[in-house]
Amino acid sequence: xxxxxxxxxxxxxxxxxxxxxxxxxxxxxxxxxxxxxxxxxxxxxxxxxxxxxxxxxxxxxxxxxxxxxxxxxxxxxxxxxxxxxxxxxxxxxxxxxxxxxxxxxxxxxxxxxxxxxxxxxxxxxxxxxxxxxxxxxxxxxxxxxxxxxxxxxxxxxxxxxxxxxxxxxxxxxxxxxxxxxxxxxxxxxxxxxxxxxxxxxxxxxxxxxxxxxxxxxxxxxxxxxxxxxxxxxxxxxxxxxxxxxxxxxxxxxxxxxxxxxxxxxxxxxxxxxxxxxxxxxxxxxxxxxxxxxxxxxxxxxxxxxxxxxxxxxxxxxxxxxxxxxxxxxxxxxxxxxxxxxxxxxxxxxxxxxxxxxxxxxxxxxxxxxxxxxxxxxxxxxxxxxxxxxxxxxxxxxxxxxxxxxxxxxx
Ligand SMILES: NC(=O)c1ccc[n+]([C@@H]2O[C@H](COP(=O)([O-])OP(=O)(O)OC[C@H]3O[C@@H](n4cnc5c(N)ncnc54)[C@H](O)[C@@H]3O)[C@@H](O)[C@H]2O)c1
Ligand SMILES: [Fe+2]
Numbered sequence: 001x002x003x004x005x006x007x008x009x010x011x012x013x014x015x016x017x018x019x020x021x022x023x024x025x026x027x028x029x030x031x032x033x034x035x036x037x038x039x040x041x042x043x044x045x046x047x048x049x050x051x052x053x054x055x056x057x058x059x060x061x062x063x064x065x066x067x068x069x070x071x072x073x074x075x076x077x078x079x080x081x082x083x084x085x086x087x088x089x090x091x092x093x094x095x096x097x098x099x100x101x102x103x104x105x106x107x108x109x110x111x112x113x114x115x116x117x118x119x120x121x122x123x124x125x126x127x128x129x130x131x132x133x134x135x136x137x138x139x140x141x142x143x144x145x146x147x148x149x150x151x152x153x154x155x156x157x158x159x160x161x162x163x164x165x166x167x168x169x170x171x172x173x174x175x176x177x178x179x180x181x182x183x184x185x186x187x188x189x190x191x192x193x194x195x196x197x198x199x200x201x202x203x204x205x206x207x208x209x210x211x212x213x214x215x216x217x218x219x220x221x222x223x224x225x226x227x228x229x230x231x232x233x234x235x236x237x238x239x240x241x242x243x244x245x246x247x248x249x250x251x252x253x254x255x256x257x258x259x260x261x262x263x264x265x266x267x268x269x270x271x272x273x274x275x276x277x278x279x280x281x282x283x284x285x286x287x288x289x290x291x292x293x294x295x296x297x298x299x300x301x302x303x304x305x306x307x308x309x310x311x312x313x314x315x316x317x318x319x320x321x322x323x324x325x326x327x328x329x330x331x332x333x334x335x336x337x338x339x340x341x342x343x344x345x346x347x348x349x350x351x352x353x354x355x356x357x358x359x360x361x362x363x364x365x366x367x368x369x370x371x372x373x374x375x376x377x378x379x380x381x382x383x384x385x386x387x388x389x390x391x392x393x394x395x396x397x398x399x400x401x402x403x404x405x406x407x408x409x410x
Contacts, residue, residue: 007226008218008272012137012148014174017261019253022178025053025095025136026060032134032173033092034061039106040068041098041140049180050097065089070098070105073155073162076119079105083112096137096172099193100144103137104152107170110135119154119165125220125378128167137172140181142246142260143193143294145200145267147175150220161283161372166220171271179253179260187247191350194243194259196294198236198343199301200266203275205232206308206317208384221274223382228269233324235265240325240342244349277304280379281392284372289359298352299359302343303399309336310385344408355402366396
């Protein structure tokens with residue numbers, strides 16, 4: 001057991017959180033020049049809040065071109081084409097406003113504008129050759145934390161699964177998290193993005209220690225990380241209390257504020273640390289069922305928590321998660337049990353389906369999902385236990401049957 005303390009923190013140079021902080025956006029962009037490419041989630045383009053933002057940008061003397069042609073799942077060809085538009089416009093800065101998909105699109109357009117394509121040449125970790133066009137990121141979902149992370153995820157028809165491009169150069173220069181943008185979102189958007197934030201927090205808090213060679217290029221994802229440990233439990237506590245209220249009440253200002261803050265903490269926590277098995281398994285589950293990212297990660301999380309309880313250290317960590325979710329059990333074991341029950345109950349309350357069978361997965365597909373999950377070597381390597389195909393198959397089998405839901409809801 002390695003007891004040394006290590007941590008890596010990568011963060012935008014400026015982060016503003018809170019209602020009203022969107023008024024900072026023009027100043028943050030103007031730090032980099034006058035030409036702004038705004039990559040905007042299509043749902044937003046005709047809204048009053050976006051019109052108001054656009055007029056503020058113009059009043060600040062910025063020349064703005066809006067790109068809102070963002071295709072769900074981000075097929076790589078659509079981004080390569082957007083990259084050509086961006087290179088022609090030569091932006092000084094990119095404003096990214098939208099859900100995680102739009103923020104990821106903006107990161108990749110910033111990459112293409114600076115270094116050219118094709119995007120496939122940057123797949124994986126640390127393949128981006130240098131700084132990208134500066135990005136000011138403004139999330140409209142409370143979920144991915146993409147506004148502070150070094151990752152963007154795309155789909156490529158040549159690959160079975162979505163692929164990540166991860167590099168410290170993709171961390172935006174500034175993040176503005178104004179919960180006003182999340183008000184009024186459909187319950188399913190709030191639920192699935194919010195539960196994904198919980199998965200980011202729990203998985204980064206339970207990551208294993210990796211042995212790092214500090215004389216080489218640092219990995220994008222470092223595994224267990226002191227900074228994440230400071231952040232994660234705070235976010236978990238807020239989500240446990242406020243996510244069900246935010247889902248039930250789209251106009252509840254306090255609930256949406258709390259969830260937005262927790263989701264940003266999720267990005268800060270997992271950005272340098274990484275996530276593990278719920279994410280490794282969601283990629284194939286999402287590819288087969290075409291269900292949202294957070295639906296799959298949220299569904300898998302209690303089963304992953306149950307499977308990683310292999311030693312006292314993980315049990316203590318899950319116990320701390322249990323305390324953050326309201327457990328007052330006297331033993332770590334009891335608090336870890338309560339953590340799993342609390343996530344099952346939270347999933348039920350916000351409408352995450354109870355089993356893989358309920359989202360149309362056939363038992364015969366589980367071995368293939370396990371194989372594909374295992375192939376996400378980076379994610380699997382961050383889990384706090386040795387992972388084999390059988391470990392994943394066992395997790396999947398129980399999630400397929402919904403055994404925890406049955407036991408806990410009985
Ligand atoms: N880069 C990262 O660090 C990171 C982390 C986790 C997930 N992801 C990726 O992010 C994507 C998921 O992002 P997401 O959960 O934010 O969903 P999303 O961006 O796919 O948005 C879901 C839907 O909600 C709409 N929407 C967004 N904000 C809204 C609002 N305020 N009101 C009404 N509608 C709104 C969008 O137009 C879209 O139709 C996945 O592709 C996933 O792979 C990235
Ligand atoms: Fe996620």
